[in-house]
Amino acid sequence: MTGVKNILPFLFDKLLSEVTRRKIEKNILYIAIISFFIHLLVIYLLKFGFIDLPSDPNY
Known part of the structure; x- marks a missing residue:
């Protein structure tokens, strides 16, 4: 049980440290x-016709 008591503060300090937060x-x-940028790329690929999405919902 003492191992768990030592591990929890160690993990708490490591996971919530300033370096980890940064x-x-x-x-x-x-x-x-x-x-x-991926979002913008998809928009312009659609705009210039490189990607064609069907507008028919039954397609």
């Missing part, structure tokens, strides 16, 4: 920026 925030920012 890394997570940076990764979320990168994912958001990449997703935004």
Whole structure:
């Protein structure tokens, strides 16, 4: 049982540390920026006809 008592504070400190928070925030920012550019790419591919989505709902 003492092993669990030692592991929990260690995990708590590691997962909620300032360094971990900064890394997570940076990764979320990168994912958001990449997703935004993919979103723009899809919009322009649709606009210029490179991707054709059928407008008929029964298709």
